[in-house]
Every structure is written in structure tokens, then in C-alpha cells.
Amino acid sequence: MQSKSLIALAASASGALAATPPGFEPSSETSLLVTYGNVAALDGAVVEKDITQEPPTIATQSKLDGTSFAILMIDLDIPTDNPPETNTLLHWLQTGLTQSSSAVPFNATQGSTSAFVFSVPEDEDAFAEYLGPAPPARIPLSHEYTEIIVDTSDASEDGLSALKAAAANRLGFNAQDVLTSAGLVDKVVAGNFFNVTNPGPVEGTKSSNSTTGSGNGTNSGSSPSQSPVTGAAVSQRVSASLLATMMVGVAFLAL
Numbered sequence: 655m656q657s658k659s660l661i662a663l664a665a666s667a668s669g670a671l672a673a674t675p676p677g678f679e680p681s682s683e684t685s686l687l688v689t690y691g692n693v694a695a696l697d698g699a700v701v702e703k704d705i706t707q708e709p710p711t712i713a714t715q716s717k718l719d720g721t722s723f724a725i726l727m728i729d730l731d732i733p734t735d736n737p738p739e740t741n742t743l744l745h746w747l748q749t750g751l752t753q754s755s756s757a758v759p760f761n762a763t764q765g766s767t768s769a770f771v772f773s774v775p776e777d778e779d780a781f782a783e784y785l786g787p788a789p790p791a792r793i794p795l796s797h798e799y800t801e802i803i804v805d806t807s808d809a810s811e812d813g814l815s816a817l818k819a820a821a822a823n824r825l826g827f828n829a830q831d832v833l834t835s836a837g838l839v840d841k842v843v844a845g846n847f848f849n850v851t852n853p854g855p856v857e858g859t860k861s862s863n864s865t866t867g868s869g870n871g872t873n874s875g876s877s878p879s880q881s882p883v884t885g886a887a888v889s890q891r892v893s894a895s896l897l898a899t900m901m902v903g904v905a906f907l908a909l
């Protein structure tokens with residue numbers, strides 16, 4: 655996957671295969687071009703966690719219709735206390751994106767092209783601030799992160815309010831439900847996904863060697879109703895400075 659060139663991927667964007675991960679809804683057949691630095695984060699490519707801690711550059715090969723867009727990034731592989739069951743986590747929801755009016759050079763290690771790059775407004779607060787991927791040493795070690803672009807040019811105020819309200823609950827974020835309630839479920843115009851993997855080994859699983867008999871392998875002391883481990887995993891993702899400024903994060907960690 656990693657060796658696939660950006661240009662080849664872009665060229666295949668008009669094919670019938672979804673650019674979003676298999677099974678993910680709402681899907682899109684249009685490839686979102688995503689790079690961290692110059693590293694392409696496309697088509698399930700495995701990307702080093704360290705380079706993903708700042709928001710990526712995003713673009714499309716062809717200019718999209720529409721004058722304003724939102725990006726959503728969602729982790730589809732949040733561990734739960736009942737592996738292999740997983741949950742989701744909203745990593746980023748930013749509205750007010752615009753696209754360059756002409757194609758500009760777009761570099762990636764896998765090949766350079768020119769593309770219509772999205773600008774993220776600096777004067778518009780994110781509905782959910784970008785959180786860098788940080789899969790914990792739990793099952794599953796590999797997480798898929800999907801990004802989708804939603805055309806919000808004709809979104810209603812109520813629709814945007816619904817989106818904003820939904821973004822307050824990052825854990826268990828269901829894009830299909832949220833976008834449906836916002837009247838935007840048929841407005842997904844591009845998407846893609848990448849893979850960040852914790853090198854392991856898995857820590858503290860219930861399936862660990864029980865002959866040691868310590869009970870260390872199970873929940874570390876919190877009540878089961880609080881999803882303690884997921885909370886801990888998420889807190890690792892949220893930098894101290896982000897926490898200080900991010901009421902949503904604080905509210906979430908208080909779960």
C-alpha cells in the first residue's frame with residue numbers, strides 16, 4: 655500500500671472503489687489527498703504516529719463544487735473492555751474550510767502532483783480540536799483513521815448546530831447518525847483513511863498469563879461503567895496545553 659504513488663491513487667480516484675474504509679458509512683468514491691509533512695496518509699497506508707501529531711495537509715485532485723467544507727477525522731478502532739469489540743473517537747471536526755481556486759503543487763514522498771488544497775480558517779474555532787493519533791498498547795494495536803470532507807455550502811444553521819453539539823461527545827461518534835441529524839449525510843464529497851499501529855506488546859489484557867494471579871491484567875481500579883481504560887487512552891492523546899484551553903476535552907475526561 656505504502657509504495658503506491660500518490661499520482662496513481664489520484665488517478666484511480668474516479669474508479670468505483672470507495673476511498674473511505676471498507677464498511678464505513680457515509681462513504682465516498684473521491685480520494686481525499688492527505689499528507690503529514692510530505693508523507694502520504696492514503697488508502698490504508700501505515701503512518702508513523704510521531705508525524706501525525708499536527709493536522710495534515712488535505713486536498714483533492716479535482717476542484718470540488720461548493721464554497722465551504724467541513725473535515726471530520728474519526729478513529730474506528732478504539733479499544734473497549736470487551737475485545738475485539740471496538741468503539742469510535744472523533745479526532746477532528748473543523749468547519750469553514752475553503753479550497754484553493756487553482757491547483758497548487760502538492761508534495762508527497764510517493765510522488766508530487768498538483769491539487770486543490772483546503773485551507774483551515776484560523777479565525778474559526780474547531781467544533782472538535784485536532785487530536786493526534788496515539789493508539790494505546792491494547793487490542794487492537796492497529797487503528798484506522800478515516801477523514802471525510804463534507805460540503806457545508808448549503809448547510810442550515812440548525813444543521814451546523816447539530817454538528818457542533820455532536821462534536822462535544824468524541825467517544826462513540828457515529829458519523830452516519832450525526833450527519834443524518836445535521837441534514838448532511840448525502841454531502842460527503844471525499845474521504846480516505848490511514849493506519850497508525852502501536853508496536854506493542856499489548857499490556858494488561860484479561861487474556862494475559864493467569865498463573866501469576868495478581869489481577870493486574872484487568873481494569874486498574876475504576877468502575878466499569880466509566881470506560882476507564884478508554885478514558886486513560888484518550889487522556890494520553892490530549893496534550894496538557896490543549897486540555898487547558900479545551901472545555902470539550904475537559905468535559906470528556908470527566909466522564
Ligand SMILES: *[C@@H]1O[C@H](CO)[C@@H](O)[C@H](O)[C@H]1NC(C)=O
Pocket residue numbers: 759760761766
Ligand atoms: C514541492 O517540491 C518541489 C520540488 O522538490 C519544491 O520546489 C516545492 O517547493 C515543494 N512544495 C511544497 C509546497 O512543499
Ligand SMILES: *[C@@H]1O[C@H](CO)[C@@H](O)[C@H](O)[C@H]1NC(C)=O
Pocket residue numbers: 698700796797798849850851
Ligand atoms: C495496519 O498496519 C499494521 C502494521 O503494518 C498491520 O499489521 C495491520 O493489519 C494494518 N491494519 C489494517 C486494518 O490494515
Ligand SMILES: *[C@@H]1O[C@H](CO)[C@@H](O)[C@H](O)[C@H]1NC(C)=O
Pocket residue numbers: 863864865866
Ligand atoms: C505463565 O507464566 C508461567 C510462569 O512464568 C509460565 O511457566 C507459563 O508458561 C505461562 N503460561 C502462558 C500460557 O503464557
Ligand SMILES: *[C@@H]1O[C@H](CO)[C@@H](O)[C@H](O)[C@H]1NC(C)=O
Pocket residue numbers: 866868870
Ligand atoms: C502489578 O502492577 C503494579 C503496577 O504496575 C506493579 O508494581 C506490581 O509489581 C504488579 N504486580 C504483579 C504481581 O505483577
